[in-house]
Amino acid sequence: MDERDARDRYTQLPPTVDPAAFVVEVPAFEDDRPAPPPIPPAAAPELVAATEFARGAGGPRTIRRTQIPAALLIAGIPIGAVAVIAVVQILVTR
Numbered sequence: 001m002d003e004r005d006a007r008d009r010y011t012q013l014p015p016t017v018d019p020a021a022f023v024v025e026v027p028a029f030e031d032d033r034p035a036p037p038p039i040p041p042a043a044a045p046e047l048v049a050a051t052e053f054a055r056g057a058g059g060p061r062t063i064r065r066t067q068i069p070a071a072l073l074i075a076g077i078p079i080g081a082v083a084v085i086a087v088v089q090i091l092v093t094r
Helices: 003-008 045-057 063-093
Strands: none
Touching: none
């Protein structure tokens, strides 16, 4: 490619592209997940709260329920290690 062809390459815009050439057809699928149960009427907030509490009582563990054992493990190991080191140092210095 000589120098003149290289300069002429940038003097014109490329030909237009048909946007339909870039459209991808995606087939639709049905959502087969079960629908959540309807929420009780908002006129009875006690009923809503009791229903949600009862629904969550026997279900799988929630994030909050798993945070306590994780926090005890994450914080307990270093605190226990520091306590053991402190006891050993006290016993060694006597």
